[in-house]
Amino acid sequence: MKTKPILIITVTVVVLAIGGYFLLKGKSASSPKQEDITQFLKSFNQQLIKGNRDSLLSYFPDKQNSEPINRLITALLNKTEDPETSFKLELNVDQSTISFTNPELAVAVVPVTFSGDHLSNRLSSLTFAIEKEENNRYKIYQVDGTSFMTDYIAYKSSAWQKNYSDKEIYSPVTLKAFADANNLKTKYDSIIWFSHIKAQTYFYVVKGKWDFSEQFQQEKDTAKTYKMGLVSPDYKEIIPAEYDLVYTIGGTFPNLVEVEKDHKRGFYDLSGKVVLPVEYDQIFPLNDAENVAAIRKGDDYFWLKSDYTVSEKADIHVKDIFGKLKQPASFTLKQSPVGGITEFNSREQHGAIYIPPSYLDDLNLICGIKQFKNPLRNHVYFEESSSQYIVKAKALPVNSSATSSDNWIQSAYYSIRDYFIGGRSEFYDSNNMVLIDNKNNKLYGYRIDTDINTEEGGGEFSGRCNEFNINVLSDSLLEVKVTSVGSIELYNNTYLNELPVFHLLKIQNGKVEETRNTKRVFAFTKFRKMDNHFIDGCYVCYKMIDGRYEMTSSGAISPEVLRYMKNEIYADYNYRFKDKRWTEMFEQQFYGHYKSENLSVQDSLTEIDKYNIQWIDQKLKGLPAIKPNVLAAK
Structure with a gap:
């Protein structure tokens, strides 16, 4: 184990992959003052100028000497052994913008300037959330390093690249594509990518305002500020610039290009002919000789034949086509699976781009866009690129006639592990569920959040628990x-590291949504009367022993977990x-959302709360006795 009872797997680009804040836990105290925050930032900057790593770490809460903080500080210190790749990094503390989001929390946006010989200056920023501890000392409890680390990596890459000629960095085909893209600027607002297919280069063009960083972070219903098209090697527009997205050439079918507009999909070929009108909601490519895809328009399904003609409306059931989907149940990607290389039209962004077929995005098996190492570029950083992207089917639907009302839903469950090159730590884990709705004849993908940490980073599964049930x-x-x-701290100083978590999902309006959000870890105690199925399962706990976190239990639920579960109900109503x-534990676990203020919460408890408290009490009576001083509060 590392420094926590979980394996930290955060990124160098401190939360760049997930955006926003990484969270550091701590206790609230008296309100901070603006002049004190300014002085705190100046003191932090002085230690940065002096290069005192240990002193900088002291500005964060105790026991938070973790990987993302260390990497953030490493970036801020900006040390290099090679003077040829050095540049300056300055925090402009005097120009900071300080605000107070609540009486206990100050947020400071600190401008950052990058500068270097033969390089243009670049502006960025860091956002610190700062609280005052009980000993009247300030600590940095949150950091948003998204834009800072993005800019830092880009500037570092530019400083590195200045020591190499274009011919040493870029392949001849890339240099030619840069020149060709420049010639197209008279007709389009942006030429964002170019794709090399069989010794020919095609250009992704944009009319309007393009921002790659926002493209795949937007909600799918967000109005686009651009339109995308595709231009051939001889500068002819083969796909007009009127689409929300032009997918990877040949990504769905050889020599065809999938396009999307207003959530409707279709295909062009590389001569500019419309092969499938852009009017279908979903396209499911199949491993089938006669029908290459099942396509959906509203509630109706059609076959896409091998000659790309469309059948009459067909009696197609999603449960039958799921097992025939073109992508196998488990797969590994190390590069774009369709051949060819799609590059950024950029001297700062270097990855090889893969935009998967729309159905893989719909099912959340590959979301948005992937980047892999680009073999056409050398002496550059590939911070955002994957070395491996692994999808494993952990549970596939059982064959069934699905004729009864009790069998209207089937599911498949996948683990997804993404290994990154360079600055990111080894990998990121996520989990995904595909729901086969036999009643409505639809397929849905839903990304399951299996990391309930309130701290920065994430946890790695031990392998002892592997439960999935719908x-x-x-x-x-x-x-x-x-x-x-x-990483749920229990009363006896152990940490609950793995546990079964219940999600309540509702299917409505063609979407899967999680309902009944709550700050409780054991959310079911708020909405459901408990029975044994809520606590049956696999639990793994760790404890600090001789300076190391070691597993103390694995298997059935322990009394300590039940006590936490019970007191969490009281804490939800700010019980004192x-x-x-207990107060310290819930101040940390409910960071910013718990105040020890109510002497009694009996009038606030719902009938479900009261039932579950009594139910847990009965369970505790049948378990080993506990010491009087750790009894759950009443």
Whole structure:
């Protein structure tokens, strides 16, 4: 184990992959003052100028000497042994913007300037969330390093590249594509990518305002500020610049290009002919000789024949086509699977781009865009690129006639591991569920959050627990139970690291949505009357022993977890515990959303809360006795 009871797998680009804040836990105290925050930032900057790493770490909460913080500080110190690749990094503390999001939290946006010989200056920023501790000392409890680390990596790459000629960095085909793209600027606002296919280069062109960083972070219903098209090697527009997205050439079918506009999909060929009108909601390519795809328009399905003609409306059931999808149930990608290389029209962004077929994005098996190492570029950084992208089917649907109302939903469950090159740590894990809705004849993808940490980073599964179960509650409501990782501190100083977590999902309006959000780890205690199925399962706990976190239990739920579960109900209503240990625990776990202020919460407890408290009490009676001073509060 590393410095926490979980394996930290955060990124050099501190939260760049997930955006926003990484969270550092701590206790709130008296309100900070603006002049004190300014002085705190100046002091931090002085230690940065002096290069005192240990002193800089002291500005963060105790025991937070973790990987992302160390990497952030490494970037801020900006040390290099090669003077030829050096540049200056300055925090402009005097120009900081300081605001107060609540009486206990100050947010400071600090401008950052990058400068170097033979390089243009670049502006960026860091956002610190700062709180005042009980000893009147300030600490940095949150950092948003998204834009800073993006700019830092780009500038570092520019400083590195200045020591090499264009011919040493870029292949001849890339240099020619740069020149050709420049010639197209008179007709388009941006030439964003170029794709090399069989010794020919095609250009992705844009009319309007293009921002790559926002392209795949937007909600799919967000109005686009651009339109995209495709230009041939001889500068002819083969796909007009009127689409929301032009996919990887040949990504779905050889020599065809999938396009999307207003959530409708279709195909062009490389001569500019419309092969499939852009009017279909979903396209599911199949491993089938006669029918290469099943295509959906509204509630109707059609076959796309091998000659790319469309059949009459057909009686197609999604449960039958799921097992025939072109992409196998498990797969590994190390590069674009269709051949050819698509590059950024950029001297700062270097990855090889792969935009997967729309159905893989719909099912959340590959979301948005992937970048892999680009073999056409040398002496550059590939910070955002993957070395391996692995999808494993952990549970596939059982064959069934699906004729009864009890069998209207089937599911497949996948683990996804993404290995990154360079600055990111080894890998990122995520989990995905595909739902086969036999009643509505639809397929849905839903990304399951199996990391419930409130800290920065994420956790790696030990492999001891591997639970996945779906329970149908009504004709639209599903209960999903899945093993998740966390770092939940229990009263006896152990950490609950793996546990079954229940998600309540609702299918409506063609979407899958999670319902009934709550800050409780054990959310079911708020909405459902408990029975044994809520606590049956696999739990893994760790404890600090001789300076190392070691597993103390694995298997059935322990009394300590039940005590936490019970007191979490009280904490949800800001109960003032008689034992300060509980107060400290929930101040950390409910960071910013718990105040120890109510002497009694009996009037706030719902009937479900009261039932579950009594139910847990009965369970505790049947388990080993606990010491009086750690009894759950009442």
